[in-house]
Amino acid sequence: MGRQPCCDKLGVKKGPWTAEEDKKLINFILTNGQCCWRAVPKLAGLRRCGKSCRLRWTNYLRPDLKRGLLNEAEEQLVIDLHARLGNRWSKIAARLPGRTDNEIKNHWNTHIKKKLLKMGIDPVTHEPLNEESKPTEASSTSSSSHANHLPESKNNHLQSQKTDNGIPNSEENSSCSPLTENCSGDEPLMSSFLWGNESIPPVDGSWEFPSDGLSFNDNNIGLPSWDEDCAWLLDCQDFGIHDFGIDCFSDVEVINTLNTLEMGNKQ
DNA sequence: AAGAGGTTCAACCGCTATGTT
């Protein structure tokens, strides 16, 4: 059809990003905001495809990203949402603040799939693998009644309940499932930070990022969305690792970003 | 200690959806 490639293949670098490239991209986006990814590489002085820049930013450099493995509450939420939405990773990720679709997809394929299989649950249909499948020893520690928790999935998987705007109504069904019941878990600090004393992840609107741009939790910092106004970011120019727009983000966001940058600098 | 095999995850690719002209 003669459609142009997303970028000029000649002279476009591929493969892992260097700390220097990361810095350039971060600096550019903090200065100019997210717009026109196709133009970003040129303007930011990167020999990368715009697509690659977008991916790097959304999956790794965004200041609001959480790092590390999903905790059990998040994992359970992913399972529940997957039961309703299927492999719509971006939709699932939209319900988990600070997590990316890529991260969730990877976690699903490497951890959750196996976990479900071990429990005798088909990770695709969320139904028991066979009528008489019995949970293994290991799985019985997680749940002895996981099947009871999943039936809702069956129908919703094919015909997910959606609100008027297309967002599935998970709130009303987000009952604490067997896995979640175990979520006292490995990361009590993280869990308590994320969900407070709740065993159910808060899937309320205040945590949601609008699809048209990042809007940090305005309940606590009252920042404009990135699309509304990026002027507040201008002071972040020429940042060093330790002056990365500290005031702009919540503590965790700042820590995440600093960690990201510092990790990058070690490469 | 070292090699083999398995696992993880960042990044890429191709496709689709949506917006613009």
Added chain:
DNA sequence: AAACATAGCGGTTGAACCTCT
């Protein structure tokens, strides 16, 4: 309405890392 441009999504890949023998 058609053609094109761009953003975003989901599947796949491959290098780095880990574990086992």
